[in-house]
Amino acid sequence: MFSVQIDTIQDITSQDQCAVVLRYVTDVIHERLVAVVNCERTTGEYFVQILKNVLEKLELDVSNSSGKATNGASNMQGHYKGFSAFLSSHSPNQVHVWCYAHVLNLVLAETTGAVIASASLFNLLNDIAVFIREPDKRMIIWVNLNKTSRHQRLSPIGETRWWAKDNALKKLFGNFGKPDNARYTDVLLTLATIQEHETMEADVRSKVKAYIESLLKYETILTAQIFLRIFEPTTPLSKYLQTNRMIILSAYRMVVTTEESLDKINRDFGGIKVANEQLEDEENADLELEVQAELPLKRVRKRKTMPGEKAYDERLNDAERAYEVEEQQY
Template structure:
């Protein structure tokens, strides 16, 4: 809810009921009519408000406060000498692209603060670099001390020749551009769900079903009537909601190999088909709606749809846990990279295991047809791919001296296996390797500085790790050689058990033992005095 009104949000004008004070203040004034304490407070504020204050004065106060805060942030950044930035853009309610710039630095503590928000006129890599550098310059922060930047994986940010990272590296050599790992994984899944026509059609079908049911209260009422035992809804598969594609497939088809499961995991496939069947056969519904329902139901009853769903359910079993971990707070960068590598190995193991996917699809057919009998839908899924013999095969024109000839797949199952199953999983494996392998060694080097990993490091640690870290730090501290970093690291590691100890909240003193100890100390002191006198 917006706090500010149009021009009349100042406290001295609250008593004037003829002007608009904005949604928030108008609600406060309304509630004050029934709350004497709030009414008393507003009267006090209005009475003691400066009479000559105006909206411009309030804006000036806010502006001065913002200037002071930015100056303090800039001074702290200069103190720490090096810093990193994080930028991201989003559209506001006016459909204007706003870029937020966050700056991170380390003094006595780790600081992460918003330094500016600016309207984006052009989203090219060069324009974004100029926008960021201008804001840093306005606050007196030198861009050459920027050692790292974090952005999303868009091409205007990570482009090799015209990307934001390239221009920032020219201004600050050695800076490290890091992508959001969760966003990278989402880009991988976007590639995997849009590589083939079958995949595009499948996720378009899921979205169409969800929108079709939710688009009318009559259809929603029919959905609730048929699915009386569940309150679950269909989920839209969205590129920007990273969990939505997995949730969209599971909401209809259940889990891989076990569509029944428990009540919370059971697929809504039977309820969806039954709902579409009732809509397509109802006399009180328009013909175009019935036609759409019939078309959606026809695609859902296709064996190709079922086996495509099982392919993605199996794929999401490996990628969804990784995605959830990459979005956790306090994530271990080394562990995240190991999880990525483990996911790649697991996918390489199943990349040609099409038999398991087909077996899961056949099990789903048994469950779905049984569910159809329970709901009296009388719609069944045909087991197996439809024959394509009736479709005229396309012949490619050959040159007169051409010897080899393309061998088209006559078997539709083999065609799906090669063109969809293998293609999708190979795409995921390839893009995971491309997007996550760039800074694997750097993450491993930085992970040794995490106290949680101290127990796994010893004197045999590679000297190259300190050499790479020294190369990044030398331009700020000429004494930060690989040997000095190594000695400082092991010295700090040996002292860490003492440094991390907490101060006890209370002290339990045994006064009896303490008094005995004090008497013993006094007797020893007397003996020492006597011996001194004798000498």
């Protein structure tokens, strides 16, 4: 008896490659990558044929497959023409599992782009990381101004690795409520030095000015603290779900524990503000630049009242409360 995991990815020549993994148990749990096959098509029926060919070479019977795990795409779990449907005709009793690491990835990817504040934050982190590390001149400034002997590079955010957002966030802002190892000051000092460097082009200095203004915003730091707190329980869970020899019962318990942790921190805006103030106190002592201390008041746009209309929209005049409502409704 064994279970099957199957997924595709493009290689450097943009050709789809199908990876076939078998999971089985002896005295311990085993996971083995048994084949990587070039894909000519991506239909469910074609993937079943690939699997059958691979198993035949290994002298294994496809009917002994007790389960399968996929990424949940339509060509994988479609009821009529999906990989699961065709494979079930050869092994009717097998159980289909939608990869929970992939589900978690989809949820967190959607969360980080749900509102403008969060999408802007992660775009800013990626842009600054790429900006500093590209030419040697900027990287030299970063290394020279770095306070520690370890010249940590900032992490760009990859499209396929959502945990890169957690990594990039922690490098810049530290851990939630513990900004001791944050690189926030180092980044701002580096950007300020680049801006004042007379040999830098005008468009580069203009871009740096925009980066500094964004980093000093109260909204940026507040949004960073929210996601640092979200990533605290979800990152360990995601990493465990992607390990080999994963124990299903342990994974289930971690999922339950993570849900309970997220429920506890839900709407705890006060705790977020405390962590935000800790970072501000830590960094303001080392900075000549002033970090914004509160959210700016936004001008309330008046809506034209139609003839006979008596109802009025309730508008929040408190900038902090408006931010809390906008962020937490997602």
